[in-house]
Amino acid sequence: MINVIGIGLLAIYFLILVAIGVYGGWIARKTREDYFMAGRGLGSIAVFMALFASNITAFTIIGHAGFAYEAGYGAYGYVIGWSIFITPFTYYLVGYRSWLLGKRYGFATQPQVFGGIFNSRLISLLFLVLLIYYTLPYLVVSIIGGGLAFTTVTEGLVPYWLSALVIIAISLIYTLPAGLRGTVWTDIFQGSLFLIVAVLLLSAVARALGGFSEITDEIVRDNPAMLERGLSEQLAPINWFSYSFINSIAVIVFPQIYTRILATRSSGNLKQVSMYYPLALAAIFGVSTLMGVWGSVAVPGLEGQEADNIVPLLIHQFLSPTWMILGLVVVLAIVKSSIDSQLLAVTHLVTVDFLPNIKRITSGQAVFWGRVILVFFAVLAFYIALIQPGAILSIAGFAFSGFSVMLPVMIGALYWSRANKYGAAAALIIPAIMLHLWYLEVLPQWTTFGFMPVFPSFVLAVLILIVVSLLTPPPSPEQREKTFGLFERVFK
Amino acid sequence: MNFKVRFMLVCVIVLIMFILHNSFFLWDLDSRIPLLFGFMPFAYSYYAGYAVLSVLVMKAIISLAWPDPPKEVTDQFTDKESSKH
Numbered sequence: 105m106i107n108v109i110g111i112g113l114l115a116i117y118f119l120i121l122v123a124i125g126v127y128g129g130w131i132a133r134k135t136r137e138d139y140f141m142a143g144r145g146l147g148s149i150a151v152f153m154a155l156f157a158s159n160i161t162a163f164t165i166i167g168h169a170g171f172a173y174e175a176g177y178g179a180y181g182y183v184i185g186w187s188i189f190i191t192p193f194t195y196y197l198v199g200y201r202s203w204l205l206g207k208r209y210g211f212a213t214q215p216q217v218f219g220g221i222f223n224s225r226l227i228s229l230l231f232l233v234l235l236i237y238y239t240l241p242y243l244v245v246s247i248i249g250g251g252l253a254f255t256t257v258t259e260g261l262v263p264y265w266l267s268a269l270v271i272i273a274i275s276l277i278y279t280l281p282a283g284l285r286g287t288v289w290t291d292i293f294q295g296s297l298f299l300i301v302a303v304l305l306l307s308a309v310a311r312a313l314g315g316f317s318e319i320t321d322e323i324v325r326d327n328p329a330m331l332e333r334g335l336s337e338q339l340a341p342i343n344w345f346s347y348s349f350i351n352s353i354a355v356i357v358f359p360q361i362y363t364r365i366l367a368t369r370s371s372g373n374l375k376q377v378s379m380y381y382p383l384a385l386a387a388i389f390g391v392s393t394l395m396g397v398w399g400s401v402a403v404p405g406l407e408g409q410e411a412d413n414i415v416p417l418l419i420h421q422f423l424s425p426t427w428m429i430l431g432l433v434v435v436l437a438i439v440k441s442s443i444d445s446q447l448l449a450v451t452h453l454v455t456v457d458f459l460p461n462i463k464r465i466t467s468g469q470a471v472f473w474g475r476v477i478l479v480f481f482a483v484l485a486f487y488i489a490l491i492q493p494g495a496i497l498s499i500a501g502f503a504f505s506g507f508s509v510m511l512p513v514m515i516g517a518l519y520w521s522r523a524n525k526y527g528a529a530a531a532l533i534i535p536a537i538m539l540h541l542w543y544l545e546v547l548p549q550w551t552t553f554g555f556m557p558v559f560p561s562f563v564l565a566v567l568i569l570i571v572v573s574l575l576t577p578p579p580s581p582e583q584r585e586k587t588f589g590l591f592e593r594v595f596k
Numbered sequence: 597m598n599f600k601v602r603f604m605l606v607c608v609i610v611l612i613m614f615i616l617h618n619s620f621f622l623w624d625l626d627s628r629i630p631l632l633f634g635f636m637p638f639a640y641s642y643y644a645g646y647a648v649l650s651v652l653v654m655k656a657i658i659s660l661a662w663p664d665p666p667k668e669v670t671d672q673f674t675d676k677e678s679s680k681h
Binding site: 176177178180181184185186188189190192193196200204207208209210316317320323324328330331332333334341344345348370371372375378379380381382383385386390393394590593594595596 | 598599603610613614617618620623624626627630631635637638639640642643644646647648649650651653654655657658661662663664665666668669670672673674
């Protein structure tokens with residue numbers, strides 16, 4: 105199935121990524137601020153594509169299309185509907201205030217921002233541990249997903265272990281020398297690439313299936329349940345409501361997203377990103393929803409995880425081998441742009457928030473140690489992706505929920521001057537424990553009152569933050585002035 | 597209008613957007629108008645419209661409650677580049 109044009113396209117794609125890495129490494133200054141924050145000089149397009157490409161994972165094309173195959177057009181609203189608005193809104197709600205603090209006090213990560221607001225090393229440590237704990241399994245799952253997709257599309261010609269190795273190695277080639285600047289530049293390239301090619305793929309599939317109207321008529325005739333949200337068990341209103349608290353509000357908590365917001369050059373840049381972000385999210389998920397639903401009539405009969413292969417199957421059955429390679433490039437672009445940002449994010453956290461506790465390092469040494477740690481995490485993630493331990497995969501299954509339940513503390517810290525470190529610590533620890541007890545089925549299901557565990561955990565986090573803060577001493581006036589004095593001068 | 601009032605307005609807007617997303621009372625329209633304009637499935641086109649509405653709403657929120665930092669604040673930034681909007 106792989107032809108010369110296909111190999112040529114893949115080679116060009118990889119060469120562009122390598123060239124970006126080499127050039128980025130060549131012009132980079134050897135400072136911590138430049139390597140991890142691109143000198144806090146990211147413009148609108150760079151931030152937009154960096155956030156978008158890091159936000160979109162293999163799930164968008166593979167998992168979501170498979171879900172739409174089973175649940176119909178309603179999958180679009182269920183998975184991404186609330187995100188279309190609330191994700192860019194959180195860039196304002198949490199992002200802008202954090203950006204102000206970052207610019208004023210030099211904060212670069214969540215442990216620094218929230219440890220700084222509460223003047224607490226414990227809060228800083230809790231953020232560090234929880235963010236790494238949820239990001240690493242998610243990173244491993246991204247590698248597994250990308251590796252499997254690569255192997256599926258090449259029909260086993262490239263074995264899984266080699267696929268995973270190639271994905272990580274290429275990500276390292278541009279991330280290692282150029283840091284955040286390298287990942288952002290490749291995000292601009294890869295993000296544009298997967299948006300354009302995904303739309304081209306969709307129109308090619310539509311043409312091959314007889315045209316948009318023809319396919320839609322066929323769905324209305326043969327499978328009308330795909331049009332009605334009320335007929336799908338998976339889209340039951342209580343699940344729909346609960347899901348609003350999972351992926352949509354989790355995005356701002358991802359360290360790779362949060363850091364990119366802090367690295368934005370100006371408030372104006374962040375405004376432009378927030379305003380147009382809904383269109384990009386709606387576009388890419390719109391494509392994968394249509395692919396999934398069309399697949400349900402074009403390739404009927406897939407069940408369970410088989411449905412996740414619907415996009416490769418559509419391309420394989422209805423398009424030429426060159427399209428298969430283009431599809432592979434889309435999957436690789438999506439997978440790698442999230443893997444590189446996750447790898448750099450955990451490296452950044454360890455280098456600036458953990459390492460200085462055990463060793464004094466200069467800004468230049470931080471770049472060296474950052475690169476060492478980056479390689480360490482890449483090797484670790486590759487190893488875990490090979491052995492695929494059940495515990496790691498279980499954690500990845502609720503990592504999004506884990507991020508979401510950290511959001512109340514972030515909002516409380518930025519908006520409520522009475523919130524204190526005791527409330528914040530309790531609101532980080534207890535909901536995280538409850539989430540584990542619910543997801544690992546230690547607690548019976550009825551204790552969530554029919555909601556997904558993320559919803560009661562989220563409510564619990566809000567209540568604990570309020571109650572414990574009110575029952576314990578308030579933050580000192582100096583501590584409040586540091587954060588809220590700054591906000592009062594901006595928000596008049 | 598002071599910032600607190602403007603921010604309350606933003607909260608009301610967010611609540612309306614949340615209700616529009618969890619609009620189970622409109623789900624009947626999926627069967628009553630299966631294809632909007634004769635070709636767009638309702639459940640799908642609802643969120644295409646929601647995306648356009650989100651852009652407009654974000655624009656409103658920005659003009660309502662997202663002030664740029666004043667010079668007295670940007671002068672204290674550790675990175676002075678940010679004062680340029």
